[in-house]
Amino acid sequence: MAGRVPKSRLARGSRLGRLAAGQAVRGVGTRLSMIGRTEAARQVLAERSTLQAAQQLVAVLGGMKGAAMKLGQMLSVLDLDMVPESHRELFRVKLGELRDRAPAVPFSEMRTVIESDIGPLARVFVDFDETPIAAASIGQVYRAKLRDGRMVAVKVQYPGVADAIAADMRNLEFFSRLWKSVLPSAADAEVLEEIARNLDTELDYLREARTQHSIAARYRGHPFITVPDSIGEYCAHRVLVTELVEGESFDRLRGLPDADRARIGELVYRFYVNSLFFDNEFCGDPHPGNILLAADGRVAFVDFGLYQYMDPAHVELERTCLRAAGEYRAEDLYESWVGRGIVDPATDVSPRECLGYVWSAAGWHLLDEEITITPALATGALVLAVDPRTAEFHGMRRQHLPPEHVFSRRADLFTFAALGQLEVTGNWHRIAREWLYREPPSTEVGRETARWKGALR
Known part of the structure; x- marks a missing residue:
C-alpha cells in the first residue's frame, strides 16, 4: 500500500531528484559490472538492471501520483534507448503498471473523500468493493453497486492531489532532470509544462462527468464503440460515478490475432484522431489504460478528464x-x-x-x-x-x-x-x-x- 500523497514542493522535488540520480547511477554501474563477463552473465545483469529501474520508477512515480505519475504513464508506451533492446518489453510491461495498477492509497483515506462529497456510502451504494480496480494519476477506481441495482465504476480523487499538482507545476526543473535521465533526446520543459498545465483540468470531476455524458450520448448504439455514461446525480468535484464496463484489458488485446488487432486499431484511430476533424474536439489522454474490449465485442473508451x-x-x-x-x-x-x-x-x-x-x-x-x-x-x-x-x-x-x-x-x-x-x-x-x-x-x-x-x- 502506498502512503499519503506527498504534497509539498520540497518533498516532491526531493523524490524526483533522487529518482533521476538513481537512474543515472544504475546505468553507469550496470555498464561497469558487465566488463569481462560472459554473454550469459551480461544477460542476467541487464535483466536485473532493467527490472530495478522499472520497479524504482513505478514505486516512486506511482506513490507521488499527479504529474509525476502521468510522466511514468507516458514513458510506459515508449521504446527507451536507456534499456537494452532485448529487455525493452520487460521494462514496458513493468512500467505499464502505472496505467492501472499503481500503488494504492488506503481505502480509509479514499472513503473520507467519497463521504465528504456525496454522503455516507450506505445511502448511495448497496455494495462497495474496497479494493481498487484501477489506480491512476489523479484518482483510484472502485467497483460498486447502486441501491437501484446498477453496477458502476467510482473514480475517487486522491486526498491532497490538487496540492501535489500545484507543487509539480513549480518543480519543472526536477521533472526535466528525470525526463532527461530516461529519454535524453526529449528533455524540453515545454512538454513538461503542457503535462502539468493540463493535469489541472483533470481535477474537476463535475466537468469530466458532463463531458463523458455528452460523448456517451454521441456513441450510444454505435456498432463498434461504446462509452460508459456518467451518472450525474452521484458525481461531485472529487467523485465520478459512471456505468461499469466489463471487458478485457489492453494487455490482453496485444495477444489477439492480427486481424482482430487491426480492427481494434482502426477503431482506436477513429475515436482519437477522427473526432478532432469531424467534431472539433478530442481526448488528450489516449493511453492503453483507457482502452478496453467490452464483453459485447465493442471497443470501450474511458477517462475524459483531458478532453479538449x-x-x-x-x-x-x-x-x-x-x-x-x-x-x-x-x-x-x-x-x-x-x-x-x-x-x-x-x-x-x-x-x-x-x-x-x-x-x-x-x-x-x-x-x-x-x-x-x-x-x-x-x-x-x-x-x-x-x-x-x-x-x-x-x-x-x-x-x-x-x-x-x-x-x-x-x-x-x-x-x-x-x-x-x-x-x-x-x-x-x-x-x-x-x-x-x-x-x-x-x-x-x-x-x-x-x-x-x-x-x-
Missing part, C-alpha cells in the same frame, strides 16, 4: 497543413505556418525542412500504404516532434507551436504510441482521407459506421 474543444479555424489549419504536406506543397505549408506564427520568416527554416518535419512526425496519416506501427516507430516520431534537434531538422527547434496545437499533436502522437503497443498494421491514410478530403469511407468498419450515423438522421 478546438476552434474550428485551428482544426482547419491542421487539416490544411497536413494536406499540403501530403501533396508535397512545401511552400504552401511554409506560408501557412508563417501566417499562424509557428515559423518566423526571419529564421533559416526552409519550406523543405517544414515538409520533411511533418512527414517524419505525422507521415503515418499521409503515406498511402500499409504500415505496421511498432513501439520504436512511435517513439521516433514522438521524440522528433518534441525535440527536433537532428541535423536535418535543427531549424525546427525554433518553431512556436500555439498551445491548442501542442495539445492536439500530443494526442495524435500518443494515439500512435498506443497503436505501437498493439503492433498493429493498417493503411492509416485510407482512413485519414475521410477527414483530409471528406471522402466516403473505404473500410467496412467505416462504411458500417456511416450507415449507423445515417440512420440517426
